[in-house]
Amino acid sequence: MARIAYLGPEGTFTEAALLQISAAGLIPANAAETVERIPVESTPAALDAVRAGSADYACVPIENSIDGSLAQTLDSLAIGSPLQVFAETTLDVAFSIVVRAGYAAADVRTVAAFPVAAAQVRRWLTAHLPDVELCPAYSNADAARQVADGQVDAAVTSPLAAKHWSLDTLAEGVVDENNARTRFVLIGLPGPPPPRTGADRTSAVLRIDNKPGALVEALTEFGMRGIDLTRIESRPTRTELGTYMFFVDCNGHIDDYAVAEALKALHRRCADVRYLGSWPTGAAPDPNSPVPPPPDTAESWLERLRKGQADAVAGP
Amino acid sequence: MARIAYLGPEGTFTEAALLQISAAGLIPANAAETVERIPVESTPAALDAVRAGSADYACVPIENSIDGSLAQTLDSLAIGSPLQVFAETTLDVAFSIVVRAGYAAADVRTVAAFPVAAAQVRRWLTAHLPDVELCPAYSNADAARQVADGQVDAAVTSPLAAKHWSLDTLAEGVVDENNARTRFVLIGLPGPPPPRTGADRTSAVLRIDNKPGALVEALTEFGMRGIDLTRIESRPTRTELGTYMFFVDCNGHIDDYAVAEALKALHRRCADVRYLGSWPTGAAPDPNSPVPPPPDTAESWLERLRKGQADAVAGP
Amino acid sequence: MARIAYLGPEGTFTEAALLQISAAGLIPANAAETVERIPVESTPAALDAVRAGSADYACVPIENSIDGSLAQTLDSLAIGSPLQVFAETTLDVAFSIVVRAGYAAADVRTVAAFPVAAAQVRRWLTAHLPDVELCPAYSNADAARQVADGQVDAAVTSPLAAKHWSLDTLAEGVVDENNARTRFVLIGLPGPPPPRTGADRTSAVLRIDNKPGALVEALTEFGMRGIDLTRIESRPTRTELGTYMFFVDCNGHIDDYAVAEALKALHRRCADVRYLGSWPTGAAPDPNSPVPPPPDTAESWLERLRKGQADAVAGP
């Protein structure tokens, strides 16, 4: 049984992401048969539960979060004992506007909303609930709970929370800006990464000495090998002045030789490299992915050179 | 007179930053004599006020924010009509714990806090106010207002807000993690950048086609010229699939030839480059800054070559 | 009238190249109407004649030479007062085997040959004149002269020399290895380069401090701008220990902005850059050539940024 911590209470988008990861069979095999979901009060708390052993995994938002701060997730991954990502899933950002049973839009005077969510439905609220008072909530699920508890008339919340608290839905799929999505990851203690699928993502945290050009030189280790960087974020390290951390995501798996060699090169070059895992993106295998799995001939070619066994006719 | 919008209400860290920028004489000269501070309800609203002409400048957090989301500031700079940064300042992150007049710690049952701030003083609260109920607020200043209005007993807030609402301060300089700082910028409509000081920052948003290696090639335009990248953030563009925006900060001024040439090279290479300005960092001039101002001889050397006026003896 | 020095005596491949350059109209316009050909005893002597003013131009082999050493040409260009290349032409390497009037192969006992030429027709001689004695000559034309003077029975020489000395040709188009070609250039004192044709070559000599990576960094100035390096040769400088000269040829003209910016960047980066000219290759304009001539917008874009005149809507 896998005990999986997530940002609660029940009904958050994070819980919806966890259910989606579980349904897709992405929880590592030895832990996957049954899942115990453990709601905790924050993303760092979810990761701490893994570190402390009170949870096997944590499901947390990592990009474009709607349930909390990205920076919290990143910093918590970068500092403290090592953790590793094993799976990911993506949710469309879209809110449900829920009310107490029997309420209509005209009856609503107060609306609870997580501040980040409120910012994402501002135009909708102005158009459809123009004169209501906004009341802050601690999470999207907390907003729904406030409706269930009778504290407010309505809430901006997730579909899962609406269902959990058995609330009436005034509108669903509400979001001012289309195409907003949030990516969630499943995090555990370090272990063998899931097998290469051909459509994988590898992530690492680089600590780079504060020298001009050092960042670009480090990134060149990817570009030189044809590896596509898909994300990069810089964060100041708080413990040492003048050093920075860089969170990098690239396409490919640690078992792709190009990715493996880039990691080795970074290990040599950087003050520190923290490997955050290789895991399937769920996309169809990318024909442009770094390098196919068939054995890399460069290593054996080099061994032949060292033994003086040059190719019979290498030139034209 | 400069009308300057900021994340209100009065008393936020953002207002403190604005006062600091004003005191340092960093508001562009033609607007600096007197300052009218205009509190608005969000960072995007502050930038929209500049775009709409109802404010001359906006003061907004851009990094490590404690008053709201960085991503909002970045996205608002990147999308919509162009804006430009003219100044920056940095504040140490540290909160005041305020109470109604006459209250002591033992009297506190409810504490209002902006959720991001709550996360930064969690350990302090656990140690000093262990059994209180946390009540969400819309900003650090809003938390203080809730105390002043009698809605809650205490608040996690800024020193400026404590003063503004004339509240008693239970503790000041409170923050779980030392060295946390927030950087704020002064933003206006595009205009001539402040003069080069020798310790300047230049910022831009790059839109790069989604090709392997394209990001690293773009960043190499900085590294090749000895320019130090100090920050880089990637954000998915929401309007076109498969493209990304990269926010980059570098040391140097658009009047440093190395920075100017890097910008030109990026303009040629990238799908789009949005210049966000060059402005003083306030640090002492960096002797390792890209290139000194004295006229660059390369341009005149090239012109002589084109005219066939080679140096008399170029070689040994 | 243009006085043009070349490696003599009359009849060398170099003279053939000079005639070809003249016929193609590649001699700069103010000097082109009539040509006085001045045979000299070596390639350095031809260049010295230009430097001394006793010739307007020199025609010399620069690559794959059959009439002498490339290194001599390169070193003579790199050291001493500046010179510039204005045109080029290429000759197929193929020799004529000439004999005294009335001689047949069976009559030949001695064959004069410039040593470099002898090496290129060795297999032919073994097959067709197996038992002859080889006699060294100072140039291909000198070999023919030896036949005309009755010193030897036959010579390995150029078609032009065969004609000049009115010798019988035993075989023509003789060369052991097909596809061997020699490139010749027309060199004068520095002057405005010939106009850009769209299929041009630019050449320079770089002196680079002996630091690891310095050469690659310098070459990256070309690659970063999409400029194709077509040739690179390293030569130790003899005057300063630990420094090297690099002769580089690239596609493009000094009036292509990419080439111009690469030259400027090298001027800033290298201990010394000696520009050797931009001239037409004679090929059809290359659609992949660095950059089309229409005015480069990056410069005007930068000027607008400096004035605060950002594009109305740069983003999406």
Added chain:
Amino acid sequence: MARIAYLGPEGTFTEAALLQISAAGLIPANAAETVERIPVESTPAALDAVRAGSADYACVPIENSIDGSLAQTLDSLAIGSPLQVFAETTLDVAFSIVVRAGYAAADVRTVAAFPVAAAQVRRWLTAHLPDVELCPAYSNADAARQVADGQVDAAVTSPLAAKHWSLDTLAEGVVDENNARTRFVLIGLPGPPPPRTGADRTSAVLRIDNKPGALVEALTEFGMRGIDLTRIESRPTRTELGTYMFFVDCNGHIDDYAVAEALKALHRRCADVRYLGSWPTGAAPDPNSPVPPPPDTAESWLERLRKGQADAVAGP
């Protein structure tokens, strides 16, 4: 016993280099006890003797040659079955002017010289033997032989040839330009390279597809790893149009991981890589040499990542 072919006849600079290599103990151990020197008529002939098995090694000039063309050595290494370099030595270029027994300068009417040597002593001859007739010779040793045979009065030759033919020396250490040196290498069939000394040279021939930037990208594989390129020469391949060969020398040994990884990367990137060997330069070990021999930790670090055994505390 090692049979070693060299450019003859006896007395050439190449034979002097061979003696120097032998005296320094640089002939691979299994072949070094006694050396049979086999003079042949050209550098390609020496290499062909190795390929054919009639010699174990060949000693040939490779850079700044005075006994013939470098290009011949390079092309012969690049084309045909693979060969490998095992040792190198360097000779100062300086000629002896020799005469028949009893001759003084005033008696000299004819001087034999290898044309390349004649070019290097022109100024000396003009000053000291102004009115003599120059007679071409096939090698520096051949010039001495012509004196011994009575064909000419004097010769420009090597000290070794002067001694071999027991000729009187009119002047020694003659060369117009100081500091000219020639590098010679010992070449055999492919075999295990000599052990790493810490001051080694590695050489390879790269065939690179004719794409813009391909050369610089290939060279970056060295620069990225801190490896110093000491020499680079481009040569057109004669068999395939539009492709080039690049001869590159770098500091370091195939057993330096940086060199090994650069070779592997080139093997993957280039149309063909022909390894020409790793051998000691004879210099003192360079403290800036790519990488010290102690085992590289990057490989074992990667293996631990693959097994899920991350470092206990990698971050701060």
